[in-house]
Amino acid sequence: MLPLAISSGDPAGVGPEIIGKAWEARKKQKLSSFFAIGDIASFEHHWDGPVVRIDNPDQAAERFDDALPVFHVHDCASIVPGHPDLDGAHCALQALELATGFARSGTVAGLVTGPVSKAQLYAIGFNYPGQTEFVAERCGVERRNAVMMLAGPDLRVVPMTTHIPLASVASQLDVRLIRRRIRATAKGLCRDFGIKNPRLAIAGFNPHAGESGNLGREEIDIFMPAIASIADEGFDIIGPLPADTMFHAEARQNFDAALCAYHDQALIPLKTLYFHEAVNITLGLPIIRTSPDHGTAFGIAGKGEARPDSMIAAIRMAGEAVANRKAFAAAACPA
Ligand SMILES: NC(=O)C1=CN([C@@H]2O[C@H](COP(=O)(O)OP(=O)(O)OC[C@H]3O[C@@H](n4cnc5c(N)ncnc54)[C@H](O)[C@@H]3O)[C@@H](O)[C@H]2O)C=CC1
Numbered sequence: 001m002l003p004l005a006i007s008s009g010d011p012a013g014v015g016p017e018i019i020g021k022a023w024e025a026r027k028k029q030k031l032s033s034f035f036a037i038g039d040i041a042s043f044e045h046h047w048d049g050p051v052v053r054i055d056n057p058d059q060a061a062e063r064f065d066d067a068l069p070v071f072h073v074h075d076c077a078s079i080v081p082g083h084p085d086l087d088g089a090h091c092a093l094q095a096l097e098l099a100t101g102f103a104r105s106g107t108v109a110g111l112v113t114g115p116v117s118k119a120q121l122y123a124i125g126f127n128y129p130g131q132t133e134f135v136a137e138r139c140g141v142e143r144r145n146a147v148m149m150l151a152g153p154d155l156r157v158v159p160m161t162t163h164i165p166l167a168s169v170a171s172q173l174d175v176r177l178i179r180r181r182i183r184a185t186a187k188g189l190c191r192d193f194g195i196k197n198p199r200l201a202i203a204g205f206n207p208h209a210g211e212s213g214n215l216g217r218e219e220i221d222i223f224m225p226a227i228a229s230i231a232d233e234g235f236d237i238i239g240p241l242p243a244d245t246m247f248h249a250e251a252r253q254n255f256d257a258a259l260c261a262y263h264d265q266a267l268i269p270l271k272t273l274y275f276h277e278a279v280n281i282t283l284g285l286p287i288i289r290t291s292p293d294h295g296t297a298f299g300i301a302g303k304g305e306a307r308p309d310s311m312i313a314a315i316r317m318a319g320e321a322v323a324n325r326k327a328f329a330a331a332a333c334p335a
């Protein structure tokens with residue numbers, strides 16, 4: 001398999017450290033080869049392990065056994081862990097741009113993105129809600145067709161709206177959006193996870209899924225028509241379910257993924273259960289893209305305390321998705 005490319009994320013965050021620690025765990029975790037993209041100084045100065053500079057993704061596999069291969073992108077003036085600056089944001093963006101380019105060109109098997117600070121990226125003019133939409137557009141996929149999924153051991157969630165103010169959510173939800181997210185989720189579960197006939201659940205928007213319209217009408221006016229029409233097309237789907245009761249252990253056995261109305265409705269159960277195990281994967285792209293579920297953790301950056309578990313899970317999931325896409329290329333996935 002070709003190596004995976006891993007963008008460093010914000011160099012003042014824990015990205016370089018968890019990539020380095022994932023490299024240290026490569027044999028025990030049986031990870032396929034990868035290389036990092038970022039300012040090489042952020043790896044040399046803020047992680048104790050061996051680093052080797054590469055000029056081409058082709059060199060990664062042969063160097064991977066002995067040192068973490070790093071494709072250097074940009075000299076940040078100074079990197080102080082825990083103290084992000086705009087130069088670091090430029091570095092993070094360049095790493096993301098380059099890693100996405102490698103994935104699009106087929107010189108790497110897939111892309112794993114390190115954690116970025118959205119506030120820092122917005123400050124340098126990054127005009128995307130997050131890396132999900134940036135990567136999608138670079139791949140020629142409309143933002144609305146890229147689906148953010150966070151996947152833990154026995155729970156996968158899709159926020160149908162992502163990084164928008166909570167006050168805007170109700171106005172963004174409509175039948176077309178919900179149908180589009182359901183389709184993309186079903187197809188992604190088939191292509192990337194090998195689940196041919198995925199079982200989907202949709203969370204309601206209002207308390208108690210609206211209590212028959214008494215606590216809000218979105219379920220009746222938007223969710224039910226969307227779900228009924230897509231169920232008619234053969235999708236295995238239940239909902240709208242009360243969001244407060246659909247995530248306990250027995251309830252989670254009833255679906256392969258839960259589609260939620262907004263970011264925190266999806267991510268609170270997922271991160272509460274599986275903060276260190278879960279992975280962020282973008283469905284609907286021509287390339288594989290995964291990421292740890294957590295952020296830059298500026299508060300612990302440079303202290304050696306960051307756990308690499310979610311990064312390791314993201315590397316493993318990217319490798320599995322590559323294999324699943326090959327296996328399911330010819331299979332009948334939902335259209
Ligand atoms: N994939 C990405 O690029 C993501 C980026 N972010 C960004 O991260 C920044 C910080 O966000 P926060 O809400 O503070 O979330 P965070 O995930 O960075 O930190 C939340 C808590 O978890 C701890 N933590 C995070 N990762 C850890 C690790 N690997 N090992 C041990 N402890 C860890 C932190 O120390 C902190 O106590 C924001 O600017 C946000 O935009 C947030 C989520 C995902």
Ligand SMILES: NCC(=O)COP(=O)(O)O
Nearest residue numbers: 129130131132133280291
């Ligand atoms: N909360 C999830 C998150 O922030 C990941 O966003 P993205 O940068 O991967 O789009």
